[in-house]
Amino acid sequence: MMHALRQFVQKQHLAWLNKRIPKADTFQLDNQSIFILPTVFGYLFLCVTIFIFLIATNYQSNILRLLSFFLLSLFIVHMFASYLNFSRLYVSLGMIKPIFAGTTAAIPLHILPSKTGTPARGTLWINFMQTQTKQKIRYQSIELDDAENIANVRYFTQTRGIYVLPRMTLQCDYPLGLFRCWTHLQFVQLITVYPSPIASKLHMDEIPQLHSDINSSSLSGKMNEQHEEFAGLNKYQIGDSLHSVAWKQMARTGQMMTKEFSGYVNPKGYLHLPIDTPIEKALGQLSYQINYCQQNNIVYGLFLPHVHIKPGQGEEHQEQCLAALASFPKTAQSILGKH
Incomplete structure (x- = not known):
């Protein structure tokens, strides 16, 4: 029962994502594709801020009240800073090389500076969406800088075929780790898996x-169709095509000979x-x-x-x-x- 319910929820979630973030060749992250929530550290930070405010109110302490307002302001500013930083990402996939079943592919993910010219900062964590794959793969990280960044995301499959890649999850908690921004991107590129x-x-x-x-x-x-004029006979050797054997000659002499043609292609x-x-x-x-x-x-x-x-x-x-x-x-x- 729980398994069926989990599958139903995952199916509805993927259907919602397909409408909200359609698959594409490249992505410029925006408010349509970015999700943001406080991290565990962010929730603790907010709880401490509220606790300080309650103490300040109870003891009529202006210093603690100012401190709580400062921490709350920092919390709110961090939310906007995290979003703006993450929205500067311009993401695309490189050429995916075919692999053999049972081996791991390196999916080249290109992270480019924003078209606005301001690069994103911090550590970007990358993995495939866990609800679409049974693979237990740890998140891969890459430090963002001013230049183009390339992350080779590992993908493993044991069965041959031509597959659509699962959605790729990117997340970042820059600058202070109070908020986590993430997205789930579906690229149109396919991966070919040989037997x-x-x-x-x-x-x-x-x-x-x-x-x-x-x-x-x-x-x-x-x-x-490329046979040309008859050029002569040669002694039959193992590996010669039976189509080139001179059967009439063999019937007369008992020796296997092969026909040779000028410009002949086996x-x-x-x-x-x-x-x-x-x-x-x-x-x-x-x-x-x-x-x-x-x-x-x-x-x-x-x-x-x-x-x-x-x-x-x-x-x-x-x-x-x-x-x-x-x-x-x-x-x-x-x-x-x-x-």
Whole structure:
């Protein structure tokens, strides 16, 4: 019962925040996005001030009465000073690099001087909103100065996918710690989490023998469209494509020979989901094989039910393939289970 009530309250709170502080690329903090309340020290300070005032009234002490008025004035001035200082923050996110599941991302938070030219001061505490994440991460702190400040906020996830970041909480109690200003910011940037690599043997096919909507013969034609004029025969070596074997020559002589073409480009291999393997494990194996191909300069493509990436090389190609794994539907069970 209490758990359900807590979830309901959190849901309503997030819905209210979404209306009050909509998600954006950058934020200039203002009265719409800033919350302010006394700290524990602030409440104690106020209680002491009231206590001094009561003593001054009871004993008719003008000195204590002046002291209580001074402390109350300091309390009120501090409230405005805290708000004005916090409202000078101009916040944005840098480029978020993809990570592998089970690792920690460093989310670059840029804290810029206000457009008014007056920089914010004090210590800024940063963390993700605890009601949106089960992570037990301590607040990170950064000392604000005149220049641009960058805080790398840690974010951890164990599951692959493309996620919206939880709201980020920023708070500051400058100058005397009597009041705490805070905000909960929702950025539009997404974070891509690749499947965690699972060690496996490299397995590539020229045309994956999978049940798919793509015609294998048409794919084969595309893969071999760069063939040119016949140049001769070479002795077959392990690893040569069976598509280039001279079968008629083998029938006559009994020796396997491969055809060589001028300007011939070998058909490229495709990585694909193994049959009868749980999806998450299979994606982890593909993640490992993609990294292996990249490290060993192997030309490879990716063949999935929802996306087909032509063979290639390089970091951009690697990121494209890994992103396809991250976005693979989580409802799928296995290749055989879908057909």
